[in-house]
Amino acid sequence: MTTQREQRKQERHDQLVATARHLFAEKGVENTTIKDIAEAAGVAQGLLYHYFDSKEELLWAIVERYNPLPEMRAIFAGAEGRPVRDVLLQAATTAYALVSERQDIIRILLREGLTRPDFQERFRTLQQMAIAVGSGFLQRRIASGELRPHNTQASVRTFAGSIIAIYLSGASPDLIPDVIDNLLGGVAAPT
Amino acid sequence: MTTQREQRKQERHDQLVATARHLFAEKGVENTTIKDIAEAAGVAQGLLYHYFDSKEELLWAIVERYNPLPEMRAIFAGAEGRPVRDVLLQAATTAYALVSERQDIIRILLREGLTRPDFQERFRTLQQMAIAVGSGFLQRRIASGELRPHNTQASVRTFAGSIIAIYLSGASPDLIPDVIDNLLGGVAAPT
């Protein structure tokens, strides 16, 4: 049975993690004080140390909670049998949506990943997983004859890089279909 | 005439900017103390305030000095008359080399750009310039008939995104030719 206390505890925990996530993403971890978080959450500074041993542990709680790796990994799931174009389109759209939804954690991972070795590790894992999954999919479609034989290490980076560029440049996701069509058909004039 | 004093002053200035650039890139601006910079440069803390009014001004001195915008802008210069593939290949290779050389400043701009509005502005300017220049080039090649008509807002992002992805994933620049060929010829199997 869940007593009222346990439930409140859970809610508080979630509230503090969410508040900190938002502030960390907006101002950066180092520029966000415990006081900032406490004020934004409407609690006393001391309370944060009842839930987390340190600012550092709070940061890790955020990362563990919102880490987008599982969703990224599943991005090509259920692709079998469906046409390449459909799959790529859906994967790109899903990835874009995921990155948009998880703005906060992406910003935190990116920013802290530039300096903290342990975060860098996380980031690299995410990258390598994405490259492996994407490259694997493309190779299966080469084997099936839908794609011509080519260096999938190159094409998977083009695919992922395009999505990143669209997101970073603040462009509309409406560009995604055009990106896929360019990648599949090429932009050179037919000879 | 340049007195010995003036020359030393210039050298010191350069040394301090370079030392700070390296440390800022490695540990982040907020995690780098004036003491760190002074020790790494082998001078007293106070000296930094003889050359720069504040840590903030030192940061801006770095940005002004190593800003890669001019080189980026010139990346498609002298393209006229040469085949698309050659131009894209050289542009991509140059861009990759530039990003590699200027690692430090890119990291600083990226990291601080995530939180400081004025840096964000710099970053956005760099981006928009790159998109405008690249898109312009591609459109001229559509007009000349070398490329088929397509959405260059999409293809320019694919082009730039591919380079970013290669750099970020730590892959070899040897992938660049494959990326260009994929983009030009497409990866779909010929019908």
Next chain:
DNA sequence: CTCTGTTGGCTGAACGCTCATTCAATCACA
């Protein structure tokens, strides 16, 4: 060329402030 006064690069200790963290006291639920 030598002496002398001045300028300015350079030092490192000191200041004041902010921050993460602690802790004794209070409050509300069980």
Next chain:
DNA sequence: TGTGATTGAATGAGCGTTCAGCCAACAGAG
């Protein structure tokens, strides 16, 4: 009544910045 959530003031370390003084390089006078 007891346990755990919550408070907010206190602590102490670390940081950016200041400043009074030292010394080498310079300019001008003799």
